[in-house]
Amino acid sequence: MKKLACAMLLSALLGQGSALAHSDHGAINGQTALKIASKSVKQLAFKDFGFEVGKLDATWKELKDSNFSVVEVLEGSYIVSAKNMASGKTIYFHIGNNGQVLNAKNSNEF
Amino acid sequence: MTQHVVSSKTLVKSCLAATVIAALVFIGIILPAEYNIDPTGLGGKLGLIVLSSTTEQTPSRQPKDQPSAQAQQVIEVSVPAGKGIEYKFHMSQYEKMNYEWLTDGEPLYFDLHGEPKGDTTGYFESYAIATLKEMKGSFTAPFTGSHGWYWKNTSDQPVAIQLMVEGQYEVIGLKP
Numbered sequence: 085m086k087k088l089a090c091a092m093l094l095s096a097l098l099g100q101g102s103a104l105a106h107s108d109h110g111a112i113n114g115q116t117a118l119k120i121a122s123k124s125v126k127q128l129a130f131k132d133f134g135f136e137v138g139k140l141d142a143t144w145k146e147l148k149d150s151n152f153s154v155v156e157v158l159e160g161s162y163i164v165s166a167k168n169m170a171s172g173k174t175i176y177f178h179i180g181n182n183g184q185v186l187n188a189k190n191s192n193e194f
Numbered sequence: 195m196t197q198h199v200v201s202s203k204t205l206v207k208s209c210l211a212a213t214v215i216a217a218l219v220f221i222g223i224i225l226p227a228e229y230n231i232d233p234t235g236l237g238g239k240l241g242l243i244v245l246s247s248t249t250e251q252t253p254s255r256q257p258k259d260q261p262s263a264q265a266q267q268v269i270e271v272s273v274p275a276g277k278g279i280e281y282k283f284h285m286s287q288y289e290k291m292n293y294e295w296l297t298d299g300e301p302l303y304f305d306l307h308g309e310p311k312g313d314t315t316g317y318f319e320s321y322a323i324a325t326l327k328e329m330k331g332s333f334t335a336p337f338t339g340s341h342g343w344y345w346k347n348t349s350d351q352p353v354a355i356q357l358m359v360e361g362q363y364e365v366i367g368l369k370p
Contacts, residue, residue: 126268
């Protein structure tokens, strides 16, 4: 019985360490969501990914970090806006907690 | 047959012992390995700090002679139909690059490789070879020299590539 109790405690201990060590892997934060949106704008100015915004024109490649903002934090995802000062247009990215760009639209209606 | 029963006192002792051990493991191993916090110095001695440095590179641990990481650069090149191009960067040993590239259409055969500086034998080391439309990753230069991609377009249309890089490097550019 003592051996069994020791084994259970040891398993719980090891499990706890593993859970603590990997508790936040895979989930992005707002800062990373901004970085992903910034990268995605450049990629969308290179190629049409099939989103509503289509292929963006070359002026979108010039966007600075200050042109991006997290406008909404949803459960499991972020909405990030990208404002093009040259054209006055704003597009919105729906980015999942795993970093995947789920959609890119001309309006914040996801 | 008698059944052993653990007394409450023993259980409390076991729980306390487990809690103390968990705290020691957390402070001595998990904090340095995962969060780069090493209050006991044990993480440094066991080499656990290296594990956390893959995600959180602090300037204080960067060698003095190592150049600071460059901000993200976006490079666009075109591979003519039926031809190959090579785009290279100069990197010193152990310098690191994060990269992401994609084509505007067809997948391309590529060879991500490095050639040691000053080598005249034609030796090169391949880090990745495949035929893909896009790829994301990172690599640490195993030696000082030129490192980068050879892309070959076997289609009858030119293929554009957008390459995003950040890290420690100097652009050499297209090689003839």
